[in-house]
Amino acid sequence: MASKTGHEDSESYHFVLAGAGSAACLIASRLSQQLPDHRILVLEAGEHLQNDAKVQTPGLSGALQGDSSYDWDLASQPEPGLNGRTIPHPRGRLAGGTSAINSHSVVFPNHEWQDRIAKDLLPESGRADWSAQGMQDCYDRWHVVTDRENDGGSEECIRTCYPHELDELQKRWHPAFEELGHVSPATAFAESSPGAVTITNAIDASKGERSHAATAFLEPALARGNVTLKTGVTIDKIVFDESRGGDGKLSATSVRYTDHGETSLVSAKEIILCAGVFGSPVILERSGIGSKIVLAAANVPVLYELPGVGENLQDHLNCSLSIEVNDDVPTRDNVLRSPDLQRASSMEYERSHTGRLAEGPAHSFAFTALQLLETPAETEELVKATKQHLQAETKPGLSAQYSLIQSAIQSPTEATASTFLLRCQRNRDLDSLPPGTPAMVPGNYATVVAMLAHPFSRGSSHITSPSPSQYPTIKFNYLSHPLDTEIFARHLRLIERLFHGPTFASLAKPNGRRLPRSCPKPVETLEEARGILPINAATNYHPCGTCAMMKEEFGGVVDERLRVYGTGNVRVCDASVLPVIPRGNILAAVYAFAEKAAEIIVREVKAEQSRSVEQT
Template sequence: MPSNSATTYDYIVVGAGSAGCVLAARLSEDPRNQVLLLEAGPPDRSPWIHLPIGYGKTMWSPVYNWKFETDPDPNMNGRRIYWPRGKTLGGSSSINGLIYIRGQAEDYDHWAALGNEGWSFADVLPYFIKSEGNERGDSPFHGGKGPLLVSDIGARHELIEAFIAGAVEKGVPRTDDFNGASQEGAGYYQLTTRNGLRCSTAKGYLTEAKKRPNLRIETNAQATGLVLRGKRVVGVNYQQHGQARTAMAGAEVILSAGAIQSPQLLQLSGIGPRKLLESLDIPVAHDLPGVGENLQDHLQIRLGFECTKPITTNDQLNTLLGQARLGLEWLIHRSGPLAVGINQGGCFMHALRDDHGRPVTKTPDIQFHVSTLSADMAGGKVHPYSGFTMSVCQLRPESRGYVRIRSRDALQPPSMQPNYLDTQLDRDTNVAAVRAARAIAESDAMRPYVKREVKPGRDTQSYDELLEFCRNNGATIFHPSGTCSMGHDAMAVVDSRLRVHGVKGIRVVDCSVMPTLVSGNTNAPVVMMAEKAADMIREDARQLAAA
């Protein structure tokens, strides 16, 4: 396209990530729909994207990762927290930790109770099933034929078995399905992989869809703003190869740029809090105070241990012979650490308890990610000793932050302030989570494997000391959400059909629309939301045509 032309499509999807790939694939199933998918990053051609352990490489890639940083967080002793986000086809589903978790049924029932009709667990379960291609096949809770491939971790690992046994000692049941009738339990995660390779939404949904003549995919195309006529969005401005371009939408524009950049694009386009927009001399197209507010994220607290036995991935990665064995295991069997990525085991349990030892919450309030390797941070260089990691996070944080543009420059990252640990409940739960991890490490099952607790170290014992450890070491577990919240209150941004309040021709479909964060990893829920959104978009189009 010449830089001064404006081609018209029916639907423009901004962001080819976990949601955008699903939407582009589903909307283009109808050959009458002309669909444009815009992605700011390059195609997903790197082998590190498709090899699960490549997570450690893409975590720091300036090509495939936005490499965001938060503002200094006063609750984290002024630290800036590194926020990696995917910048390629598949978005964060191309660089994430691959864990397939839906959250708790109560999460979605809570959304419905807030007035979001159609978002109860009974409403969304069919879309989870539709999207899922689980190697276990069809069941009341699972789909076996969907595009998002989900697989078991094949080999059992001695350390993970010890962790599970330790959790059982502490009253947590063993489970083989965190996405079944109950989330509570300890066991192995299922991953979005098949035959030792990652299944991103680009791979699962776009592989066939990109062959359709009615779907156009533009990479290296960063959206810079929306085109409005009055209170209606009619197109998207974007930059590609140094040129300014415009694409027009006859039906709708769908923002799937994520919890950071979807609100950023709305604000840049004059849709957002009036005070913020006027402070930057941006004409107010629609005063919508909730855009960018309500930011939520899972804070990850990593406990590191030295292992008594040379059975960790550290031991394999730290020698040439070990690396060769890893490679052969993957080449011959498509198994082993290269096929798994980072975290193998997990646990959902109650950490915070009252004075009588009873759980404070009805459902599990913390999640474990257990890795057979150790490093100073996620994706970092492994330690020279036999090591493993237990990461814990609070599932439903109360703390709220914000995303706000700093200038009218669309290429400048916005201000991101998570306000971690801003409430007493969050502080108490994180300290309780660290103590729960220690309790499992001290169990009869795990004690033979623990040579020493490296982090935080046994000298750190009191509530205040553990809280300070959380402030100094906590990091994101990559689930920012909530910044274009779904609802009907004064701070809601979209309605229950994900249409932006007060503006026609635009929806938001990504993590930003979650009114409250789900209890677990966010990739599977976003895929579900996109599947449901595609149906809603088609339904609304039929009703409009029939009117």
């Protein structure tokens, strides 16, 4: 039923976007360009922090995470698969969303993943839009490569860059994988090929500054005059008309939000939720759309039962191994341990926007297929186990998703993990060590991290109260599916193969230390690798899937036009709509899906305008 309380905003908008995160900023930009006569309102809980030094400086991304001025500071419930650890999940609390606080790496999905989503999870009517061919321009449009002399021109897009100069470890990354028989694959949105790549980071090399959604998309849109941004507001819920349309669907009339303690209603012809993987399902549930069990427990009346809301939560877990390298191999360990070197880096950045703080931490990645890891017999053993688990799955949605993952496992070219290089030590097992154990150890390290590409484990994020001030209950259920552990363990063995190859062996310090400290020796067996995971696995901060774009009978929340099932004028577009997590960092897919969302909306608006002209 429509709300009878709250102050009515005197203005009405064609579109209200809930959230000013990565997807919302891009959508606002494209709609304001292509529909100049349409008025757009963007509601954001955080602030628009223009010219903020912490946000602009690439090397300070770690300082933003955990700071409530920039981060929602969310966390999971204790995770049984990770020895009961509570896992923090930074999410951007400012215009630009998480693109304004993340660590910059740009990793693209592969064609096969995109095609399978279109073919296996969507109806026929959505396949042309969401196939790899239909999405190619969307992946190309949102970014441009810059260097110190080239600022990327005037296009409204994210500025990216390659490293200004490769250091010793980065130069050795490609040869290490060539020793395994794999040359460098394509770095952009393309068909899969295993091997090492040097990727871009979302940094404007001409300025030495972070490039994020608010600077690239939102600020130009605001300058055009048909976009309004309201910050510091808390979105309560969507308000629907008391009567349903002729098609039986709910029709949204307005968004209820709180601004400095005052409740307001703003009306819109269409509402687009872009509040993120945790925020968008929360708004739907508070609005009466979701599982009747969840809504009943939270004392929210059910307007449309949609059990998939808040379900299907996925994330990339990673686990790393480190070797101590020779003293003459430059790494970042000395800087991490030395306040003097950190001050010198800060002074250099202040003078010229160059040096360590002008760079992202990771440019060296690899797409590692299962066939890189095992003998044919070992591969077939895991493929057989996968088939058995698939046959036992009774839920249609999970069965369809697992079949998609199975295809990647069976492919000799598709990544079952994305692997990347860090030029420093990495300690994720401190909680398991005696109190007082130092956070860092002496020495100079190369760390190789395996990130499980397509986990089978699924979690959830749900409200427990109708109050907008209460955070959702987040459960990832990491490593709850046994196949995740089996695939992950094999990728740790691949890291050992890299370390024993000629390239890394020539860099390794004789009798040098090994990390993690909870396993200070080479990993020799699958059993040892399995044992490392609960202690040392960590998140890559890539949550997605809670408002999945899938058929409704599969547990989907939005259809192929990103409309929420059961509604006529509510859409979702952010990381929550990704039905199956892509192989690498998810931001490239989020931007591309936002490009497609804008494309679909503009197409629908222009079709409606054409019909109106014909009728007159």
